[in-house]
Amino acid sequence: MDTKAFKRSLQQSQNYHRRGFGHDEEVAGTMNTEYQSDLIQTIRDRNYRLQRGDVTILLAESFGFCWGVERAVAMAYETRQHFPTAKIWITNEIIHNPSVNQRLREMNVDFIELVNGEKDFSVVGHQDVVILPAFGASVSEMQLLNDKGCTIVDTTCPWVSKVWNSVEKHKKRDYTSIIHGKYAHEETVATSSFADRYLVVLNLEQAEYVTNYILDGGDRQExxxxxKNAYSDGFDPDRDLIRVGIANQTTMLKSETEQIGRLLEQTMLKKYGPTELTQHFMSFNTICDATQERQDAMFDLVEKDLSLMVVIGGFNSSNTTHLQEIAVEHHIPSYHIDCVERILSRDRLEYKPLDGEITIVENWLPEGEIIVGITSGASTPDKVVADVIEKIFDLKAVAIA
Incomplete structure (x- = not known):
């Protein structure tokens, strides 16, 4: 499929909407009421620091809703207002935050269900409205919805679209796209659908395996x-790793994406020499500014003398998980929770460890004076963060009393 031609055709359709519907002020007021917090603004105004009793909260200087997420949620709200009686679907979670997705359900926006691991689009009717989430949607999904004659509201983050454009450039010059990401993540599924040939690498270790194969060859079947499941149909490492371009899932750890890009560039330089490098390697800067800012703020925060760290965001949120990784790498007791209800008591907290199942930790809140670092992923509203901070204050106050 000529994905570029399809995108151009889709964007020219009267049933395709990439911008809002003119309800900006009303929607902004609603979102401020539902998602903003006076407490969080107070902490910002006090240089991201607030002390009550023996608890000091240090808030990361960049956290929570990014512009792309806020835009996607606002467009979903506008869609409901603009089509008050229409049947509205979302192809996936609008963002990785349970409270936001639940709010949309309360607004009678339905989510496409998975049946045997596949999205069941059979429920979508001819005149239905379908919202594409901030992560985007695959070319095949967009084609299917277009063929059904649906009204499509595309909230795809512009940074994700920027990655797609890079992959299009790889394809145009017959390069294989090496995508730093999680092959089953919605964003990477969408990104890979724009490529003729691709390989998804999860981390630097996998990238090193690939570069060793490029330089020295190896066992093709191995x-x-x-x-498995992380490459395009018919992928052949002996043929398809001669010319490669780097792309990324926008929520991956920035420093690792950069390392993988440098490693691939050095590998092609070593194999083909400086005069032939541009014939074998392509690279564009597609690291999301918001992801970078939140990770940089987290690196600053973990240098403080913290008693513990609380990272707030959806358990399936990639960018939140990478914030948690930074805390763990700095050996700080750190707990990834998605909502205040995970704080069961002063002694018990339900959280998700890295690469593990949700579990309960005992005695998570230390006695005496404590300094608590707080951050949140790009899909987390300020109000959710404020609820967690207030809960910590309340628990310590009870202990003091």
């Missing part, structure tokens, strides 16, 4: 087994 390669294909190792990356």
């Amino acid at each position: 390669f294909l087994t190792k990356f």
